[in-house]
Structures are given as structure tokens and as C-alpha cells.
Amino acid sequence: MTQTLEFISVPPETEQAPLGLIVTLHGWGANADDVASLLPFFNLPDYHFVFPNAPYPYPYAPIGRAWYDLRSENMYEGLPESRQILTDWLLSLEGVTGVPLSRTVLSGFSQGAAMTLDVGLNLPLAGLVAMSGYLHPDAGKVAKNSFPPTLITHGTQDQVVPLLAAVKARETLESIGVEVQYQEFHMGHEIGQQMLDLLRNFVVNAIA
Secondary structure: OOOOOOEEEEOOOOOOOOOOEEEEEOOOOOOHHHHHOOHHHHOOOOOEEEEEOOOEEOOOOOOOEEOOOOOHHHOOOOHHHHHHHHHHHHHHHHHHHOOOHHHEEEEEEOHHHHHHHHHHOOOOOOEEEEEOOOOOOOOOOOOOOOOOOEEEEEEOOOOOOOHHHHHHHHHHHHHOOOOEEEEEEOOOOOOOHHHHHHHHHHHHHHHO
């Protein structure tokens, strides 16, 4: 496993400097191309987007990637290493894009949302967006008292990550002082246009 992440980088459509940077982490078994395909629906042409591939191969499909193992016999195997790789990679992004962490929003879907909350709470980011995600077992044990504002969205019909996981995430983060915006949608385990519209507003406000 390499100690850095392969990624897709999409600069702003205009020739102006980007207003900010948006990093989106894919879920278990997906890849950077999956979330990059959503780019037209973000409706944020003045922002730089980066979509990384997770460091581990997905055990069930050759093109899928994983942030850590989710099979019950290996649950969370690889998480500490993935956490460190993602942290180091995020810290290196300003040198690549010219955008500081203070103008960067870290977002993710499902397992990518769990990584967003895990790593993002420890960095001076502009904001965090967790879509259809959950918290890792040791979440909430953060040695700081200032956190990025956080948006949590979830489908009420989600059969993969139960809605209760989002409720628990909100309660845990609020208990340690995170400013949380929370929204449920009538949908399953997916990224819908309503979610992306909310993300857009959140990004604009966080980086304003």
C-alpha cells in the first residue's frame, strides 16, 4: 500500500482562483470516479474539487476501494493506517491546489462520511459534510475544543447505515461542542439532489 492517495483533481471552470476546495470521500467498494461523476450536480463552478481513492483494495470487486475492512471478522482493520494517510494527504493539499485548510470542506458518503468525521474533527477545516454516514467506535474522544461546523444528512429509508447512526453522530458531536446542522431525507442509502443542494448552501456559508 502506498503512503499517499491517488486522486482526481478538478479545478474551477473559470480562470479565477478557486473560492475554496471541496474534498469528497467515496464509500466502501466505490472509488473516486463514482463521486466525481456527481460533479455537475454540486453546482459549484467556482470551487476546486478533489476526489481521492481510498488506500485499500475492495475485497469483492477489482475496481472498488476501501478505507478499511468492513467484513465482520476484520471489522475496522486498517483504520489507524488509513486515518494517518488521509490526514497527511489533506495536509499536503494546499501545496497542490493553493487552497488552505481554512477554505477547505471535507465531505464523504457512507464509509467516506465516517472517515470525514474521524479525521476532519482534528483539522482546522472550513467545514465537514457527512452523507449517510456513522461514527467510529472511538469517536468523540478528541483532544481539542474548537471544531469545524458540520453538516450531517441521512435517508430515513437507509437499509445499509441505519438512521439511528446519524442521530447518534449528531448527539455525540453536539456533546463535545461541534456546531451541527442535521437533515433527514425520504430516501435510501444514496446521494440525492436535495442532499447536494443542502451541501452547496453549507459550503457557500462555511467558506464565505
